[in-house]
Amino acid sequence: MYRTHVESATIRVYVVQLTNILLTKSVSISIQKKMIPPHISDLKYRTFYEMTPDLVCTLDENGIILDANKRMLEHFGYSKSEVVGKLCFDFVMPEYKKMVLDGFNEMREKGIGPLIEIQLVKKNNTTFFGLCNGAKIWDDIETSNIYLITIQDVSLIHDYVEKTKHAEKELEKKYNELKKAYDAIMMVENKYQNLYEHSPDLLRTIDLNGVIINCNKSYAQNLGYEKNEIMGSSILKHTADRSYGDLKKGITEWRLSGMISNREIWLKRKNGSSFPTLFSGNNLYDENGHLIGRTVAFRDISDIYAARTRIEQDQKKINEQYDDLKKINFLLAESETRFRSLYDTSPDLMRTIDSDGNITDCNDAYAINLGYEKxxxxxxxxxxxxxxxxxxxxxxxxxxxxxxxxxxxxEIWMKRKDGTIFPTLLSATTFYEGDNQMRSNTIIKDITELYNARKKIEENEAHIRAQYEQLRITDKSKEEFLTMITHELKTPLVPIQGYVDILLTDAFGKITEAQRQRLEIIKLNAHTLSKLMTDLLDVQKIEIGQLRISKERHNLVDVMHGIIENMRPTMKKYGIDMLTQLQPDLFCFCDSLRLEQVINNLLNNAIDFCPKENGVIIIKLYADGKNAKIIVKDNGIGISKNKLDQIFVKFYQIDTSVTREHGGSGLGLVVCKGIIEAHGGKIWAESEGPGKGSEIHMLLPLD
Structure with a gap:
């Protein structure tokens, strides 16, 4: 199939300018009303149009002839005034008019028409056979409704084929049988595949030295090159060795007559393979009438050449090929039978429909599931x-x-014969049979079980959501109760702690040593209970996002020194050494009171878990990028690596033996984590395992 609209800007300009030049020759008022682009005066394209050996004309969207070249007028025996304005169908023999009309409609729909062989009538009532092709001519904005038609007289080939048919009646009979087999094969193939290719003409333009200065996309693709590889190449590079002599004769003919008509030349592809073509060409002139090169149109005649070669073969070879094709046809028939069996026995519901939505075929599962006979x-x-x-x-x-x-x-719900409905998943593919009508193979999966399962899941999700909402309400009530009871428990501690402190000062009279020891026990436990209440309240604030942080600029070294000095008496009491590595003048925006709460908590934990009399606690402070890093390290009981992340979980204890020995609520590290994260920082634990001590690492943003 010949395509005018190609990607090459040079060819596209050529087509648009050629079409516009043709339109300037309009001879009727209706033709003059066509939209004609302004750039229509390029003489070299008009020359090619007039002198090309093909018969060329242009039509409007109704098939009215707008223009015809010199070759066409001479061939038909008409003058231009006799042709322009007439319907193109008036020059076609009656038995070919439907074919021409179908091809014309296809060209209007797709922008390019099929390659067809038709019988045409001249002015003197003689007829000839022509190979006809056509395409829409696109202008710069692609709004043109003008069509370019080319016709090549193939009467000699047609007559040769007719004579051969009459001379070889037996061959014709076998050919018809092969044709029927081929048609049957094509119908099967078209049912499961939608493959159809058209071969466009190949165009190239050369200068006076035989160097290619332009070519179309089809030329490059057919010869296996990128277009930029072709530019600047010699025509000899693309000519098969067997055609060098024919090419030289063609060049001689061109120099004498200025054109070449239907000369057979074998072209050579990049991969070394060759193929036969018919090429025609004529001179190309610039605006001043100077010869600048030649434009050549190649038409791939591989099929015609192969057909001619097959006709020239002897009868024995034909019979062998016929037998081979019969075997192939038998295999394809078996293949179609297998496909049909797969179609009929598929567990999925399958149906075939036409473009009106009518069912033309279905498998057994479809009919049975819907309750019908097939x-x-x-x-x-x-x-x-x-x-x-x-x-x-x-x-x-x-x-x-x-x-x-x-x-x-x-997803589509289908209806059975008895009126019941069921859910399905529907998928469809498109194919075309021999009548070229659009059809679909549809696969339908019954998803009743999936639908019921999905419905059950949705019901369960709704139930879960209701349970979750109830749990959320219950949890909220629990948290409110915990907040209330924490406050209520903390209230009586205030007078207890106050009166114990007063009693220890002998304000109500001198107390004995035994009384003092017991009052110290009361004071210690009241302090422990107060800290537990404080931790509970802080955890509650952290969980509901109400923990308040008041950031100010502090020197972390000063904060750390104050904490360490307060803790030294306790460490001395238990025989624990404290080592510090503190970077001086490290300033950070933080809540110093909350930070003291974190460090005190960590130091108390370290003291609690360190061995008495030989315990060691190391505190480090230094800048780590844009953060301040604080490390509290001890040589205590250590932590298993698989439990490092769990120590920051509310109420978590490493094991019951630790709980019994050291006590603790499991809230201290939770509070530390909440405070550090409220500062935009991070806290984590590291340990080599039980008995190897532990480290708590913290990062606090400096800004």
């Missing part, structure tokens, strides 16, 4: 098997399919 289904509409609530969806899906969209896993 012959009842054929001819019914797809809407007869669609549930009422999904009619609009089915019409939408059917419209999408007809517009060329893919249909994959569309």
């Amino acid at each position: 012959q009842e289904v054929i001819g019914m509409s797809i809407f007869d098997h669609t549930a009422e609530k999904n009619m609009d969806n089915m019409r939408q899906i059917f419209g999408e399919w007809k517009s060329g969209q893919g249909i994959i896993n569309k």
